[in-house]
Amino acid sequence: MNDFNDFNNPQVARLPKHLRQYIVDQHYEKYTPVDQAVWRYVMRQNYSYLKHVAYYPYIKGLQRAGLSIEYIPDLQTMNDNLGKIGWGAVTVDGFIPPAAFMEYQAYRVLVIAADIRQINHIEYTPAPDIIHESAGHAPIIADTDYNNYLSYFGSIGAKAMFSAKDFELYEAIRHLSILKEATDAPEHEIAKAEQQLAHISENMGEPSEMALLGRLHWWTVEYGLIGTLEDPKIYGAGLLSSIGESASCMKPEVKKLWYNLDTVNYTYDITKPQPQLFVTPTFQNLIDVLEAFADTMAFRRGGSEGIMKAIACKNPATAVYSSGLQVTGVFSDMGLDTDDQLTFIKTHGPSALALRGKQLESHGKHYHKDGFSSPVGRLKGSEKPLEDMDDTELRALGIERNGVASLEFESGIRVQGLVLDLLRDAGKTVLITFKDCTVKESNGNILFQPDWGLYDMAVGARIVSVFNGAADKEAYEEITYVSGKQTHKVVYDEKTLQLHNIYTQVRRIREQGEGYEALADLFAELKAQFRDDWLAALEIMEILYHKQINPDLEKEVRIYLELKAAAEPELSKLINDGLHVIKNPVTQLINEEED
Structure with missing residues (x-):
């Protein structure tokens, strides 16, 4: 990998060869107009809700990490911003081995999956994706106490002993996550992979050091709460990047327990909402618990x-x-x-x-x-x-x-x-x-x-x-470089390209503030050709509502969306949440926080 790109970031430049082998090019051009709309939808939902429950000013954290609500982040911009706080970022292909993941953390480099979730997994995906990694992990990196914990965790985790079963489990999880995000994976293949994962999970035996550390990582970095048991705030990236669970986790039926060394005894299931969450009073307490566990390793x-x-x-x-x-x-x-x-x-x-x-x-x-x-x-x-x-x-x-x-x-x-x-x-x-x-x-x-x-x-x-x-x-170690030429060149059929074109035009109208008269034709095309789509209709509705133009068309689009929400239960929450954000605009909230 002679053409290794360190993004002029000192942390990335320090990465040794055995970690560089997992890095893939981001290939920003592969993100479709639908991908960009998925990013924007999730980020607007996140901010609309997280301003109440996130531990830190979410939007300030996003800006410090080089992220915007409008566009999927570009890795160079992220590195320019993260470099100012002593961190860096690289893109990888899905799940990488846990020890390597930990070592990246020790080097103060965020590992970001280059892919983005499909629209049918918009609320949650079991596979790592750029929404989870960047919108979940990156905004809190600016907090010094937290980023010290993250890098220290990495240095401890990189030394943790595995069991042979852990390797089997990692391979099974990676295989299933790839199948679930593939557009053409047969259902029987997914069912077989799920059975295989369940079988390995049920026969793990005594948990290894890495398995126990994995629990501490899960209940802090991914699903952690901070503050008091009565009024905790979210800092875990898994919660921050899940527009479903960030809301449901605050309900009283999800138990809130103090985070301490006993937390290591609580297992977790990545496919289900968590029955309990752990609250730390301070980030220093996270380091104290980790130190106590390290003494047993x-x-x-x-x-x-x-x-x-x-x-x-x-x-x-x-x-x-x-x-x-x-x-x-x-x-x-x-x-x-x-x-x-x-x-x-x-x-x-x-x-x-x-x-x-x-x-x-x-x-x-x-x-x-x-x-x-x-x-x-x-x-x-x-x-x-x-x-x-x-x-x-x-x-x-x-x-x-x-x-x-x-x-x-x-x-x-x-x-x-x-x-x-x-x-x-x-x-x-x-x-x-x-x-x-x-x-x-x-x-x-x-x-x-x-x-x-x-x-x-x-x-x-x-x-x-x-x-x-x-x-x-x-x-x-044998350095077997992963090719930078991953299968990023996806060929879309004519109909999909037609849908991409609708998303592109809607975005152009919204951003340039002109061409509103085309919205009626775009909506008619959506209704006629793309009955499964709901997000483009939501974006059209957003423009009509905020610009207060063509009230008849606005009413027609709103009724179309409301009927869709009523007829398709799996879309009900997504559409209603989207309508809520339209009526309670995020830009207004951003300005309030920045003031």
């Missing part, structure tokens, strides 16, 4: 508990020795003594060694292609950990170049061989390389023998941290 606790989580993950993870050496790979085994303390760790398949997040030369996944195994612990009878011994103490054990060493660990593991090399870092011995080496457990079980080649022994009395993914992501 493997990246802070390490030990056998952390390695067990890594084994359950079945995907690359990193264990950090107390010497600072980082071992990345798919963990497959470990040894425990009678006190449940680690005696050795083992990976299988491509593995790598690193220090401070940088892969060691000649210790990448091609060199350790079949896995890595090493003892953990102290030497028997030694008061000082091996990693802390000075040159004299090491020589006494035969640990010097071309020395012959015979080491016995407290666990009973014995390592014997010729020392070829040793690596020291920041005053600690971190790695010893042996030739003609034998490694045995106390019961005689062989862990390594001379004809297997050189033996690299990690040095460290303890495993102090275990976290998701590679220590050096750039060196370890």
